[in-house]
Amino acid sequence: FPWKEIMVLPVQWHALALALFASSIAPFGGFFASGFKRAFKIK
Incomplete structure (x- = not known):
């Protein structure tokens, strides 16, 4: 992979969860x- 780290927003973590x-x-x-x-x- 050409990149070492991916920028992930807290909102993206929340969506994943x-x-x-x-x-x-x-x-x-x-x-x-x-x-x-x-x-x-x-009933």
């Missing part, structure tokens, strides 16, 4: 919500 969260953790939110509703008998 959100993207990682959305792709890895968020899909399980539906299963969690379903289990939560079932546990407390909420």
Whole structure:
């Protein structure tokens, strides 16, 4: 690589963190919500 370091803004780190969260953790939110509703008998 011709460059030694890449200029990365805090906003870009934040976007990356959100993207990682959305792709890895968020899909399980539906299963969690379903289990939560079932546990407390909420229709």
